Amino acid sequence: xxxxxxxxxxxxxALSRRILHHAGFGHGHVKAITRSVVAAQRDECxxxxxxxxxxxxxxxxxxxxxSQAQPEVIDHAPGIVKVDAHHGSSLLAFEQGLAPLQxxxxxxxxxxxxxxxxxxxxxxxxxxxxxSERGLAGLAMNPTQAFVAPxxxxxxxxxxxxxxxxxxxxxxxxxxxxxxxxxxARGEIExxxxxxxxxxxxxxLDAQGQPTTDPAAALEGAMLPFGGHKGSALSTMIELLAxxxxxxxxxxxxxxANEEGTGRPCHGELVIALSPKVFLGDQCEAGLLHAERLFxxxxxxxxxxxxxxxxxxxxxxxxxxxxxPAALYRDLKALTDAxxxxx
Amino acid sequence: xxxxxxxxxxxxxALSRRILHHAGFGHGHVKAITRSVVAAQRDECxxxxxxxxxxxxxxxxxxxxxSQAQPEVIDHAPGIVKVDAHHGSSLLAFEQGLAPLQxxxxxxxxxxxxxxxxxxxxxxxxxxxxxSERGLAGLAMNPTQAFVAPxxxxxxxxxxxxxxxxxxxxxxxxxxxxxxxxxxARGEIExxxxxxxxxxxxxxLDAQGQPTTDPAAALEGAMLPFGGHKGSALSTMIELLAxxxxxxxxxxxxxxANEEGTGRPCHGELVIALSPKVFLGDQCEAGLLHAERLFxxxxxxxxxxxxxxxxxxxxxxxxxxxxxPAALYRDLKALTDAxxxxx
Numbered sequence: 001x002x003x004x005x006x007x008x009x010x011x012x013x014a015l016s017r018r019i020l021h022h023a024g025f026g027h028g029h030v031k032a033i034t035r036s037v038v039a040a041q042r043d044e045c046x047x048x049x050x051x052x053x054x055x056x057x058x059x060x061x062x063x064x065x066x067s068q069a070q071p072e073v074i075d076h077a078p079g080i081v082k083v084d085a086h087h088g089s090s091l092l093a094f095e096q097g098l099a100p101l102q103x104x105x106x107x108x109x110x111x112x113x114x115x116x117x118x119x120x121x122x123x124x125x126x127x128x129x130x131x132s133e134r135g136l137a138g139l140a141m142n143p144t145q146a147f148v149a150p151x152x153x154x155x156x157x158x159x160x161x162x163x164x165x166x167x168x169x170x171x172x173x174x175x176x177x178x179x180x181x182x183x184x185a186r187g188e189i190e191x192x193x194x195x196x197x198x199x200x201x202x203x204x205l206d207a208q209g210q211p212t213t214d215p216a217a218a219l220e221g222a223m224l225p226f227g228g229h230k231g232s233a234l235s236t237m238i239e240l241l242a243x244x245x246x247x248x249x250x251x252x253x254x255x256x257a258n259e260e261g262t263g264r265p266c267h268g269e270l271v272i273a274l275s276p277k278v279f280l281g282d283q284c285e286a287g288l289l290h291a292e293r294l295f296x297x298x299x300x301x302x303x304x305x306x307x308x309x310x311x312x313x314x315x316x317x318x319x320x321x322x323x324x325p326a327a328l329y330r331d332l333k334a335l336t337d338a339x340x341x342x343x
Numbered sequence: 344x345x346x347x348x349x350x351x352x353x354x355x356x357a358l359s360r361r362i363l364h365h366a367g368f369g370h371g372h373v374k375a376i377t378r379s380v381v382a383a384q385r386d387e388c389x390x391x392x393x394x395x396x397x398x399x400x401x402x403x404x405x406x407x408x409x410s411q412a413q414p415e416v417i418d419h420a421p422g423i424v425k426v427d428a429h430h431g432s433s434l435l436a437f438e439q440g441l442a443p444l445q446x447x448x449x450x451x452x453x454x455x456x457x458x459x460x461x462x463x464x465x466x467x468x469x470x471x472x473x474x475s476e477r478g479l480a481g482l483a484m485n486p487t488q489a490f491v492a493p494x495x496x497x498x499x500x501x502x503x504x505x506x507x508x509x510x511x512x513x514x515x516x517x518x519x520x521x522x523x524x525x526x527x528a529r530g531e532i533e534x535x536x537x538x539x540x541x542x543x544x545x546x547x548l549d550a551q552g553q554p555t556t557d558p559a560a561a562l563e564g565a566m567l568p569f570g571g572h573k574g575s576a577l578s579t580m581i582e583l584l585a586x587x588x589x590x591x592x593x594x595x596x597x598x599x600a601n602e603e604g605t606g607r608p609c610h611g612e613l614v615i616a617l618s619p620k621v622f623l624g625d626q627c628e629a630g631l632l633h634a635e636r637l638f639x640x641x642x643x644x645x646x647x648x649x650x651x652x653x654x655x656x657x658x659x660x661x662x663x664x665x666x667x668p669a670a671l672y673r674d675l676k677a678l679t680d681a682x683x684x685x686x
Contacts, residue, residue: 077621079453079454080452107422108420109419110423110453110454110455137584149644152647153646154644154645175583177573177576226571226574227569227573227574230569231569231573232646234577236641239637243633243637245480245617247622247629250637286590290586291583294583301493303496306572
């Protein structure tokens with residue numbers, strides 16, 4: 001049994017940068033992707049952490065992701081910032097759209113950032129948290145690939161379509177959630193398959209549209225939306241608002257990156273920002289304190305706030321760095337320009 | 344066994360108007376409330392239909408609802424219309440805010456209508472549908488009374504907080520959903536209690552915070568959110584956006600109308616309108632047709648669209664009128680100025 005490798009956050013950043021530079025990513029993308037994967041690793045979201053670099057480098061190699069794309073920021077309407085990612089990562093597009101989104105939200109009270117033709121491999125919580133760090137409430141959503149059957153349906157059509165929200169809290173981490181609109185993440189079914197375990201019968205359908213407890217059959221079939229028809233409706237809303245409304249793809253129109261370079265899992269993303277300062281004016285501080293009374297009542301009855309575990313992990317990582325399996329560390333080092341050297 | 348009474352839509356409207364005039368409602372409220380309860384009756388949403396007039400008149404009698412309140416429309420910010428309902432019904436407030444909301448959405452791309460201090464007894468689908476009739480996509484949400492425990496909690500804190508969305512469809516009824524963020528409507532538990540039936544053990548907790556199959560114990564305890572922690576998070580978002588963000592009440596701060604007249608179940612409502620015309624420009628028609636491909640694929644695999652049953656009921660009612668139980672008809676007639684006369 002190998003020990004895990006512990007890296008400081010600076011070391012994790014340096015490793016990520018070296019990998020992305022070596023893979024030919026433009027400078028802005030290197031910084032934005034590094035911020036994202038290191039933040040996820042810091043919060044112990046392992047599947048979106050340093051591990052994710054393996055897939056990102058592979059996708060860029062296949063041509064599914066343009067590692068040099070320059071996002072184009074467009075002042076689309078008084079309440080809409082548009083960023084065309086030009087088949088690059090969503091992360092740099094988001095970062096470039098953030099300041100104009102904030103400016104519009106603080107003028108109008110509410111504004112939208114629409115990101116088009118982006119390659120999306122990050123969690124949405126980091127983006128809505130970035131809004132809350134700027135004093136805004138934020139919503140974010142995007143289609144993904146078609147793995148989920150609509151409620152009452154038999155075939156995959158909807159994406160696992162994440163929905164994220166964040167609310168600024170005075171002097172603390174924000175109230176943030178980010179959930180897939182499928183019952184579970186696809187990776188959870190894959191983990192059951194690898195472990196030879198059956199899955200609950202309300203997670204997925206087989207290829208014939210029948211409920212199944214066999215994870216392999218589920219992966220060939222369709223996942224189910226969370227919360228039955230309600231989750232399905234919410235997921236459909238996400239398809240519409242982050243798809244046709246912004247002239248971008250529905251989940252069933254996206255395609256995984258492939259070796260022929262014809263697969264581009266590109267699609268859109270929609271971010272909505274609301275400014276408590278504009279809504280509340282000189283009552284803003286009181287309004288934020290009012291919200292705290294809700295959080296106190298949730299915690300006071302023994303329930304947790306979403307993201308609480310993630311924020312606890314963040315504290316640990318800021319103090320002691322992050323740990324990754326030795327095998328993953330070797331795989332990552334092999335993607336740098338100096339795979340045999342020490343860090 | 345008595346027969347039901349069938350009324351034409353005109354007769355249903357006349358009955359509602361007479362009841363509300365007799366109860367002392369101002370002219371604008373009479374029209375707005377009548378539109379709402381007749382639309383619900385037309386769509387066979389019986390609990391929001393003519394039956395609802397009994398509760399509305401009772402609440403006005405108790406002073407929980409100001410039947411003469413004049414909503415005040417305020418141009419709060421470039422992207423925000425505020426309507427202070429002044430303890431009147433939300434319905435007239437919504438109607439008065441609709442045109443300025445549309446105007447702002449069509450200028451900015453996105454805009455908000457915040458309604459404050461309203462008495463809310465209608466379903467949200469009629470409001471988001473009104474947006475889609477004007478070519479807009481719409482979201483609406485509001486807190487209610489604290490009947491629902493947060494995920495992982497033991498006591499009622501959140502409302503049954505409805506969440507509604509509508510999307511305009513060319514030449515047809517919109518794509519519309521409107522769901523409570525509790526597992527089921529509270530009335531469903533009450534129906535089980537009256538029928539002496541047990542409820543599934545994932546609907547509610549008893550007063551000790553334990554799952555219960557006893558509907559009476561559930562009504563004394565707390566309902567559960569739909570979809571576990573995800574539904575709970577969504578419900579909390581609704582509390583924040585339609586509560587503290589708009590300087591209005593959280594669900595646990597509202598109080599049922601009571602005979603002392605001190606209970607005012609008033610709270611806020613948040614409506615977000617998005618303009619496909621602004622988002623899509625000359626691609627608007629193409630974008631709406633793009634969305635149709637999603638609906639075709641949902642229907643093509645045997646799934647239903649939300650509200651489909653309601654739209655079918657609407658067709659029937661437009662052709663043949665609406666039916667209500669004879670006992671309800673007598674109760675309603677008793678609230679008019681001429682309870683013994685024929686309609």
